[in-house]
Amino acid sequence: EDQVTQSPEALRLQEGESSSLNCSYTVSGLRGLFWYRQDPGKGPEFLFTLYSAGEEKEKERLKATLTKKESFLHITAPKPEDSATYLCAVQAIRAGNNRKLIWGLGTSLAVNP
Amino acid sequence: KAGVTQTPRYLIKTRGQQVTLSCSPISGHRSVSWYQQTPGQGLQFLFEYFSETQRNKGNFPGRFSGRQFSNSRSEMNVSTLELGDSALYLCASSAGQGVPGELFFGEGSRLTVL
Numbered sequence: 001e002d003q004v005t006q007s008p009e010a011l012r013l014q015e016g017e018s019s020s021l022n023c024s025y026t027v028s029g030l031r032g033l034f035w036y037r038q039d040p041g042k043g044p045e046f047l048f049t050l051y052s053a054g055e056e057k058e059k060e061r062l063k064a065t066l067t068k069k070e071s072f073l074h075i076t077a078p079k080p081e082d083s084a085t086y087l088c089a090v091q092a093i094r095a096g097n098n099r100k101l102i103w104g105l106g107t108s109l110a111v112n113p
Numbered sequence: 114k115a116g117v118t119q120t121p122r123y124l125i126k127t128r129g130q131q132v133t134l135s136c137s138p139i140s141g142h143r144s145v146s147w148y149q150q151t152p153g154q155g156l157q158f159l160f161e162y163f164s165e166t167q168r169n170k171g172n173f174p175g176r177f178s179g180r181q182f183s184n185s186r187s188e189m190n191v192s193t194l195e196l197g198d199s200a201l202y203l204c205a206s207s208a209g210q211g212v213p214g215e216l217f218f219g220e221g222s223r224l225t226v227l
Contacts, residue, residue: 032213032214033214034214041220042220042221043117043203043218043219043220043221044156044203044216044218045218046214046215046216046217049214049215087155087156089156089214091213091214100158100161100169100171101158101213101214103155103156103157103158104155105155106155
């Protein structure tokens, strides 16, 4: 069964303390992996798409990487405004036009000033 | 460019009632997806509509239904509400072609069932 697991569930960092969030996936074939950020009371906001192992994407203090079994979201020198829940989603290769995404439960990140 | 608009933002219903939620996608987007989000289950896919046709469906009972209008606006309906239907219901729009995971979400409708 297709599955996405994110770890840790929650992470607390000091401002400037770099770290990584993990998204491991089990799918028969990967069509794409997506990272989102969700602030309390808001809908998720799209961050990155990764398609193949070895691919990397960067945006400000965030860098997403992809291997054949997992993706990492690296946060360099985080600031309090990076506090949010980070969600990972995967689209598996399926027959037909099945575009459903499989979502992880997210990592809740808190950055203290 | 206006974002995805969902109404109402908050609502309280009692068991057995029914509810209709509305979503206006980003102008030009033809695909609208609906998700249920709860703390324990995360984001659960309900269905996707593209050009007024249901293109994909999740594993929810028939009490959950939706539709899309010719202007791409979408509604979802939940009949015979149960306590377990309490959740944040999110609508996401996209162009509908190309990369399926680049979704633009609304702020959600928070449903509480008493």
